[in-house]
């Protein structure tokens with residue numbers, strides 16, 4: 001089975017974009033692959049954050065993976081920072097322990113194997129740093145984040161990475177880093193150190209747009225909560241957000257290249273109802289205007305999210321269960337990670353402890 005790795009940053013609450021662009025396909029393909037789903041907490045500190053909120057969001061994100069349908073019997077679910085932290089606590093053979101402690105070194109090695117020029121081209125860095133209140137306070141971590149992401153994908157030897165469309169460029173970068181490293185340090189080796197991973201991107205809803213701006217992607221880090229539907233929003237909040245969402249003043253409702261808001265809302269409606277584009281188009285022809293469509297959309301969202309929210313409520317009532325899932329996931333992740341680390345270290349010419 002091919003290896004899959006993907007993750008979401010525990011910043012805020014997962015939203016409809018994360019669900020439709022990423023998590024939905026993790027669940028749908030769960031049987032076909034060998035899965036690692038990670039809560040990428042190390043990525044969540046690339047922008048200003050509240051420490052207390054980070055730990056809560058980490059557990060919330062993991063619980064939402066399970067609530068959305070990830071089955072811990074078929075997939076490994078773990079927290080990114082547990083893989084090296086965990087190793088420091090465990091009693092294990094010295095060789096393996098030493099290799100595990102290299103997680104920060106692994107990232108450093110990839111930093112040194114990545115040209116700055118490659119990172120300067122990253123669109124997400126440009127966008128997020130432009131949004132920062134003070135350009136000078138943007139962290140080195142935000143700039144370096146795509147290398148950290150690459151380091152994780154490569155650490156677990158992932159062949160496939162199911163992500164939303166916004167991560168396409170970072171996946172290309174990951175492939176470039178893997179290729180450069182293999183070419184420079186593992187050319188003569190029978191086995192390459194890193195696998196070049198491929199992005200898996202869904203055909204529809206690969207980029208869910210903000211409810212307040214049909215040209216910007218829906219994001220956890222958008223300051224305006226009205227811009228997104230969070231997976232844990234109550235029915236009232238969903239109704240209010242849909243009522244207030246941006247629309248256009250063109251007569252009738254339908255898909256059109258110059259109607260970004262209409263396309264986005266109709267795309268969400270398709271996903272929530274399971275109807276095809278043609279079916280939605282036919283239905284839309286009967287709607288008088290946004291006033292007819294918005295309540296239908298809100299109802300569809302509420303109905304679709306209800307079972308997920310019910311499962312989530314059960315999971316948060318059982319914190320020990322969640323902790324045990326994350327412990328087992330980290331152990332499985334650690335196995336693969338320590339092997340890759342040792343290989344990468346040898347390839348670069350480091351000595352291994354005897």
Ligand code: ATP
Pocket residue numbers: 007008009010011016017018019020021022162163164165166167205206207208209217218219220221222
């Ligand atoms: P942040 O603003 O903190 O970066 P985010 O909403 O972009 O948060 P991430 O944790 O960066 O979420 O991304 C998690 C996954 O969700 C990735 O696979 C990403 O491609 C996907 N994703 C994020 N936003 C969208 C969106 N609007 N539409 C579809 N997929 C998305």
Ligand code: MG
Pocket residue numbers: none
């Ligand atoms: Mg993001």
